[in-house]
Every structure is written in structure tokens, then in C-alpha cells.
Amino acid sequence: MKSPWIPVFYDKKENKNYFYNINEKKFVVGEYSAQNTIVTLLSGTVGVVLYAFLGSFIIKMPTNYLVSLSILLGIFISVLLVIVIDYFSKKSFFGTPISIEKVSSCFEEGEKQLNKNLRIGFWTLLMATLSTVLLYFSNGEAILFFATTLFWMLPIPLFILQRPFKRKKIYALYKKNQLPIENRDF
Structure with missing residues (x-):
């Protein structure tokens, strides 16, 4: 990520990122719309439907390959997600300076x-590791495969988009x- 924008603070009450x-x-401050309730309900519905279809489905693949595929798929999707977010944020972000x-x-x-x-982020990484161990000792259950993939998708964008090293540096x-x-003139 080569974006010059370092996130400093997200104000939940005002729904603004600084x-x-x-x-x-x-x-500067950037304003974004609140999370849409329909998206939240839809994602929960998709999760329940996937569990209903894949709860008892077994993937016929050696465990080592299944675990590796799940980890690599999660990492690939998260890296792709970070690239897409970075690309669109460079093109569409305009901030308004705020008072000192x-x-x-x-x-x-x-x-x-x-x-x-x-x-x-640390706990999501721990959950990804735990999910990986569960998948390794399972019979190749599809729901554990997708859960492990999801858990490996979460920590990477969380760490990369937070830009923790640069943030720590500017805080210091x-x-x-x-x-x-x-x-100063504002």
C-alpha cells in the first residue's frame, strides 16, 4: 500500500474517519455512510443457508491439501481485498481539513x-490457527473448510489497512x- 493516508481515528458517534x-x-476527516442493515441481514442469511447445505457435506480430499487450500484461499482473497480497497480509496478519497x-x-x-x-487482530489470527487445527483433525467437513478460509481472510486486511507501524510512528x-x-490556518 502506497497510499499517503494514515488512519488516525474512527469516531463511531459521528461516523467519521480521521x-x-x-x-x-x-x-483531515472523511465521512462515510453507516453500514446498511440489509447487507447485515443478507450476510447472516447466506451464512445460515450455507450451513444448511454444507453442514453435513464432506470434501473428499487429503487433509493436508484441504488445510493448505483453505489457508491459501483465505490469504489470496484477503490480499485481493486489500488491493481493491487500496485502489478505490486512492481514486475516491477527498478529505476536509479540520480545526487544530x-x-x-x-x-x-x-x-x-x-x-x-x-x-x-491477534485474536482473529488465533482463531484462524485454531480453525486450521480443527479442519486438520476433521473428516474434511465443508463448513470447517469455509470457516477456516474466512478466519484466514480476516487478520490480513485488519493489520494491513490499519497500517499499525506508520500509525505508531505518527502517534509518537x-x-x-x-x-x-x-x-494551522483552518
Whole structure:
């Protein structure tokens, strides 16, 4: 990802993402629509239908290949997802500069949020590993295959899109008053 936008904080109450642009040295806000309820209901319905169809289905393949295929498929889909998200975000993101007074609270809350998200990422990685072990010792159950694939899809975008190393760096620079922010006239 070569995007200059570093996520700093997501405000759930206002449904706004705050970003720092490392090239332009600007701190901006991007607004997005709330998650659609129909999408949530549809994904739950698809999950139930898949379980009904594949709950007792057995994949006739050696366990080693099945586990490897599940991991590789999950990683491939997650990398593809990151590439697509990065491509569209470069083309469609325009931020509005915000007042310098709001910056301080965003950095404080953003650092807490990043630590929480990294813990969630760690647990999803742990769940992916556990799911892989369960799949390895199963009879090739299709539902475990898809669950393992899903669990391997989750942690990679979570870590990559959070950009934790760059975020930690800008948080440290901000604490030392060494992060240039050129919103001063706003």
C-alpha cells in the first residue's frame, strides 16, 4: 500500500474517519455512510443457508491439501481485498481539513483504538490457527473448510489497512510535537 493516508481515528458517534496525509502534512476527516442493515441481514442469511447445505457435506480430499487450500484461499482473497480497497480509496478519497483543536483528542482516542484493533487482530489470527487445527483433525467437513478460509481472510486486511507501524510512528511524533500539521490556518 502506497497510499499517503494514515488512519488516525474512527469516531463511531459521528461516523467519521480521521486521517493524516504524510505527503501534504494535513489532518483531515472523511465521512462515510453507516453500514446498511440489509447487507447485515443478507450476510447472516447466506451464512445460515450455507450451513444448511454444507453442514453435513464432506470434501473428499487429503487433509493436508484441504488445510493448505483453505489457508491459501483465505490469504489470496484477503490480499485481493486489500488491493481493491487500496485502489478505490486512492481514486475516491477527498478529505476536509479540520480545526487544530480537534486533532489532540483524535490522536489520543486513535491510539487507544489502534491498540484495541491490534488485540482483535491477534485474536482473529488465533482463531484462524485454531480453525486450521480443527479442519486438520476433521473428516474434511465443508463448513470447517469455509470457516477456516474466512478466519484466514480476516487478520490480513485488519493489520494491513490499519497500517499499525506508520500509525505508531505518527502517534509518537505527535506526542513529541514533531509531527508537522499544516491545518494551522483552518
